[in-house]
Amino acid sequence: MFRYLLCCFGLVLMYPTGIDMYLVGLPQIANQLGATEAQLHIAFSVYLAGMATTMLFAGSLADRIGRKPITLFGALLFALASYFAARSQSSDLFLVARFVQGVGAGCCYVVAFAILRDVLDDKRRAKVLSMVNGVTCIIPVIAPVIGHLIMLRFPWPSLFYTMAVMGLLVFGLCLFVLRETYSKASFHSQTLPRVQTESFKQGFFISRVVITTLGVTTILSYVNVSPMLIMGQMGFDRGQYSNTMAMTALVSMLASFSTPFLLNQFKEKSLIMFSQTLFAAAALVFILTQLGWLGQLFNLLGFGLVCSGFAIGFGVTMSQALSPFVARAGVASSLLGIAQVCTSALYIWVMGQLEVSAINILFVILAVGALISITLILAVPKLSEMVANEQIPESA
Incomplete structure (x- = not known):
């Protein structure tokens, strides 16, 4: 292994x-x-x-x-x-x-x-x-x-x-x-008949594609606008910017390595919901700082929430997205990657063309992404329920 x-x-x-x-x-x-x-x-x-x-x-x-x-x-x-x-x-x-x-x-x-x-x-x-x-x-x-x-x-x-x-x-x-x-032999004898049953149109897979895509778009938006936010809006110098990015990367790493232990205590659905709650909390922090109800340094808390939310939820959601597939796992992985890369690039480009401010680029994807993701998590049946209803292959 x-x-x-x-x-x-x-x-x-x-x-x-x-x-x-x-x-x-x-x-x-x-x-x-x-x-x-x-x-x-x-x-x-x-x-x-x-x-x-x-x-x-x-x-x-x-x-x-x-x-x-x-x-x-x-x-x-x-x-x-x-x-x-x-x-x-x-x-x-x-x-x-x-x-x-x-x-x-x-x-x-x-x-x-x-x-x-x-x-x-x-x-x-x-x-x-x-x-x-x-x-x-x-x-x-x-x-x-x-x-x-x-x-x-x-x-x-x-x-x-x-x-x-x-x-x-x-x-x-x-x-x-x-x-x-x-193995190709196994593919033709065992998994090839499953190709027709492993549909990419089933709701569980589509919901997880959307959730992971919104998550990647959020974290790439943060990386893309961080120089403008930290050095432009907050007035940090290059050294302070580097230190801030290093600290948020450390937060991401700690959250990611904590997730396997959290999975022993909580259900996957609970962790995904928690990650989206962190995104929503980050959006709230950013809007409060823009309204002047919180100081600009609270943006650092928002950055930490963004990184923690992505770190906790992404791996779990990716795993769920791949779960229904055996014969078509490679294509499923491709579709996930294409959706994540293309949507992220398109969102950042469109917001740039519209001359949306850096903080609003991040706020919009956090708020809208969290709302859509939480709705999908609650609306789409759990994987085990779909297996029971024979909507996806049982061995998935």
């Missing part, structure tokens, strides 16, 4: 590392490639576009030819794209490399969740996904620090050479340690 957990941790971590590590090198990259920093910020969207476009075919292929080939392809592609990004001599080539990097990361991200669906039962999977989420939450803080330390001695291409090495390490890990969790 340890081999699967180790490989999945490596596969999942490639996605946030590819986003966060290179940011400290943007000024040097822009200078050397003859582009503005604003032009190169599109590399973030290009990377996510690469992930989104590959997720559906990666999940489908993983359900047909197995998990391991897709992990090997994704990790190797991520490594090669990182190498070519480091060797880029123009902004166009750099953006192409970033897109391909996203393709590699998307393959690894999708299959990691499918592997965990294959080897873990519902309760253990919820715990493991919470721990994976805890490690992922600390990457946005650790990766820029590592990038800064690298650039104290080496030029910006070294950031992407480092990512290339990471891709090769994950490739080696999957090649020599990971065992295939999805």
